[in-house]
Amino acid sequence: MxxxxxxxxxxxxxxxxxxxxxxxxxxxxxxxxxxxxxxxxxxxxxxxxxxxxxxxxxxxxxxxxxxxxxxxxxxxxxxxxxxxxxxxxxxxxxxxxxxxxxxxxxxxxxxxxxxxxxxxxxxxxxxxxxxxxxxxxxxxxxxxxxxxxxxxxxxxxxxxxxxxxxxxxxxxxxxxxxxxxxxxxxxxxxxxxxxxxxxxxxxxxxxxxxxxxxxxxxxxxxxxxxxxxxxxFLGSPRMNFLSATVSNGGATLSDGQIIALPPLFASPTPGTALSIGLRPEHFSQPSEPDAWLDLKVDVTEHLGGTSFVYARGPGGEEVIIEQRGAAPEQDQIRAGFRVADVLVFDADGQRIR
Missing domain, CATH: 3.40.50.300 (P-loop containing nucleotide triphosphate hydrolases)
Structure with a gap:
């Protein structure tokens, strides 16, 4: 060897x-x-x-x-x-x-x-x-x-x-x-x-x-x-990315909704463009969600023990949500997640920690 x-x-x-x-x-x-x-x-x-x-x-x-x-x-x-x-x-x-x-x-x-x-x-x-x-x-x-x-x-x-x-x-x-x-x-x-x-x-x-x-x-x-x-690249389905802008209260999404950001060592300047990353499983019945997204559902895939809901984000981005068991047929969904699961990327795609 x-x-x-x-x-x-x-x-x-x-x-x-x-x-x-x-x-x-x-x-x-x-x-x-x-x-x-x-x-x-x-x-x-x-x-x-x-x-x-x-x-x-x-x-x-x-x-x-x-x-x-x-x-x-x-x-x-x-x-x-x-x-x-x-x-x-x-x-x-x-x-x-x-x-x-x-x-x-x-x-x-x-x-x-x-x-x-x-x-x-x-x-x-x-x-x-x-x-x-x-x-x-x-x-x-x-x-x-x-x-x-x-x-x-x-x-x-x-x-x-x-x-x-x-x-x-x-x-x-x-x-x-x-x-x-x-x-x-x-x-x-x-x-x-x-x-x-x-x-x-x-x-x-x-x-x-x-x-x-x-x-x-x-x-x-x-x-x-x-x-x-x-x-x-790693993860199937892939990670969701939402466009946002830094605001004093956190990150402002395309529809004006503000979500909190996790603690960051390098705090970005207000007005800076960001990308918010959330994996599909981060929406999967979190025990204590502290943020939500209201989304329009396009289609739902039923795979038996798991379902994937394909929806549209505030800026028209595709958002994939993993749900345990059979997801109900719906036109709208309110998906909860924990701010601690959020990953933050700058405009060039580099991670902000």
Whole structure:
């Protein structure tokens, strides 16, 4: 196992910079997830760690050794791609052992490693089948098994579940989490799905436009985001944002309603434009609400144990309200919340604490 360190890492194509000085420490044995919208640079960064893309500037170290000029095969990493990349003319066992055969590993050792990986992934009965005879989830297990047989220090996953249907994605998330717990290796995982990031990671790196917006434990980023982008990206449904202006009594919404603000270290000047952040669950029957919003309801989603009410805020903003159980059909709703749950952002989206 090994830690991964990135210092001032940049990437440019024909003078166009796509990664802007990434500084990041991934601890030995961590499960780190790079998450962000398409085009933010997360897959490029992963491929640079793997050695599939050259580093324009900065240093990448694995296990304390700089690997900028090290061949991918000598970095101690194994990568699982979005496409399964299985050889159709080989059976499962042959696909899983192919990399070892290319390095001259003895046949007995190949068979032993393939059998051990198949047992870990519970695909022992599939070893004689070919990829065309497998389901999507089984093919992804084979691709992961091929990585396991190499015994890497670091596993790299590039959106490995994006080709699976919703039910299989959930199953495979659980399987990958179990695999990390069993092996204990450092794992770096790329996804645009914040649900995967929140459920798998012990460290999340939120990226946007080639920069790291915030990195840390999933719940720390969810509860205490540094900016509106991180706050809005993590969470399903996303955080609600209401436009407001600082007033002496708190924050004045678009309809003139004034709500109190939580205690802030940096008190904004009256008249300053703000954005008020509230998550849907903050409206979910708070024990002692000290503020309310009167909203017009657009539609209600009934999901059984939970309902989501989609309404319009004072300035026309969409406001999503989570309610326990079956929400009644209604045209108007009065949603209560606690001021302590309010997050405050300035006009540029930076958090005011």
């Amino acid at each position: 090994a830690d991964v360190q990135l210092s001032g890492v940049q990437k440019a194509y024909e003078g166009h910079r796509v990664l802007h000085g990434i500084d990041l420490a991934i601890e030995d044995g961590a499960f780190c997830v790079f998450v962000g919208p398409s085009g933010c640079g997360k897959s490029t960064l992963l491929r640079m760690i793997a050695g599939l893309e050259e580093v324009t500037a900065g240093v990448i170290s694995i296990g304390g050794a700089e690997v900028n000029d090290t061949d991918p095969a000598d970095r101690g990493v194994a990568m699982v791609f979005q496409s399964y990349a299985l050889y159709p003319h080989m059976n499962v066992a042959e696909n899983m052992g192919f990399g070892l055969r290319m390095t001259g590993t003895p046949r007995a050792e190949i068979d032993r490693r393939v059998s051990a990986a198949a047992e870990t992934l519970r695909i022992g009965e599939l070893l004689r089948r070919r990829p065309a005879q497998l389901s999507g989830g089984q093919r992804q297990r084979v691709a992961i098994g091929r990585a396991i047989t190499r015994r890497p220090e670091v596993f790299l996953f590039d959106e490995p579940l994006s080709n699976l249907d919703a039910e299989l994605r959930v199953q495979m998330r659980v399987e990958i989490a179990k695999l990390h717990k069993s092996l204990g290796n450092t794992m770096i995982y790329v996804t645009h799905d914040q649900t995967e990031a929140m459920t798998l990671a012990d460290k999340i790196v939120v990226m946007r436009a080639g920069r790291v917006e915030q990195a840390g434990k999933p719940l720390d980023l969810y509860v205490d985001p540094d900016n509106a982008f991180v706050a809005g």
